[in-house]
Amino acid sequence: MENQRGKGLSFARRIYRPRIIGLGIGAISVFATLYPLDLPNWTWALLVFNGLVWPHLAYQLSTRSAFPYQAERRNLLYDSLMGGFWTATMQFNPLPAVTILSMMAMNNVAAGGLRLFIRGSLSQFAGVLLSWALFGASFNTQITALQIYACLPMLTLYPLAVGIVCYRLAIKLSEHKRALSALSRTDSLTGLLNHGSWKDLLHIKFHKCQQRQMEASIALIDIDHFKAINDTYGHIIGDTVLRHLSSELRRNLRHDDLAGRYGGDEFCVILPRMSQSQALDVMERLRQIFSQYRHPQVPELKVSLSIGLAAFSPDFQDPSSWLNAADKALYLAKNGGRNQTANNAGKSHFEQTQMA
Known part of the structure; x- marks a missing residue:
């Protein structure tokens, strides 16, 4: 039980920084696309909450949970839900929509493989339905220069953050592998070769x-x-x-x-x-x-x-x-x-x- 909690906390810490970067700079892309649209004020408050407050709240929810790993996987599904919501609210504007959905898909695959990718996709679809229920289904294929520039940080910084996390995880796994190899070669009582x-x-x-x-x-x-x-x-x-x-x-x-x-x-x-x-x-x-x-x-x-x-x-x-x-x-x-x-x-x- 304690070992599982420790693994869950480690998982939450790995997700924490990429979520801060991803949602923070992702909010810039969303803002640049939503700005020309006539949306209620609560939408902007929700965007600020999702981009700046939610990463820290999600971390606290997972680390204080009795089962941090399951809590963090739920948080990832909430991320996907909001990703689908903002994509539909932006009227599926091609560049920001593809940027957000692909970055979230990469995050889900890196965190939980195919299973989390499928569940994340279903959560994104639920977010799309939620947006359509609130604002109606609309599509806009016009891309402005502001939207292009607003998507550049997401296309560069977030993959870099995920890459750093994956690299550190690979280094840690390599160290564990060497430690296990050493344990398999040594006598537990004396520490000498077996x-x-x-x-x-x-x-x-x-x-x-x-x-x-x-x-x-x-x-x-x-x-x-x-x-x-x-x-x-x-x-x-x-x-x-x-x-x-x-x-x-x-x-x-x-x-x-x-x-x-x-x-x-x-x-x-x-x-x-x-x-x-x-x-x-x-x-x-x-x-x-x-x-x-x-x-x-x-x-x-x-x-x-x-x-x-x-x-x-x-x-x-x-x-x-x-x-x-x-x-x-x-x-x-x-x-x-x-x-x-x-x-x-x-x-x-x-x-x-x-x-x-």
Whole structure:
């Protein structure tokens, strides 16, 4: 309900300024055509009300309504009714009549498509019948120079106002589309890439490494005994640990490194243009920093990471074989006692340190 009201208010705001411009300068065209005719004084008062007061009154009626969208669509039908009324009152003088009716038709199509265009046309016809009932049916094909000049602002300024509104709406829709695209690619809890998006990028990076013979490494990261953390301290604490790891990944990686949540308590990272030894240093720093984490409400909670690392090799047939190498390295780190980093050469960080 609240969301629908917000959309209705946005719709009313988009219509507000074009209505001010359209009815204001449209009144000039109507005045120039009606001036030679012998009409009662109330007609001029109605023209002033319709051109200068109604745009603001219509905006207040729609914004104060419980259903702004429906109220604004009714206002558009009132606009069409008066458009038909003034067209007939001007005795269907060709230039101002076509100008007003076409501008209103454009406005109805832009605001509500074919359905509003049809309803607006029926409202215009009702306005014509109302004018004929009051003043009789008359037709005048004579166009004066004053009427031509009076129609020029309507033919230039109003389409410009509608174009600006449509352009702003297109920009907003584009921004929403980008935001939705970003949401579909990210994990809602951590803000990192989700499983599918990260694997798509892995395919891209794999083929780029093949074509350019460039170095790259991938890492699979697992939070040790994460199920026990959830079972002991609850899922809220577990989610806090996941978010902390994601923030440490963003803090310790380069801007073009690609981190994602692979699933559950497992994370994944693509490290382009990075050798295995460099990647090992980065992952070890991350592991050590993360192990220092202490939750303020659960000071006894201790966390650690097991990390499997795999450097790109031309021997890999496809991205899955590269990922499988990292997965095997992760298994080695877990099987070796956890809280360590292992690579696809089959050695943990501790073993490499001892050999050096």
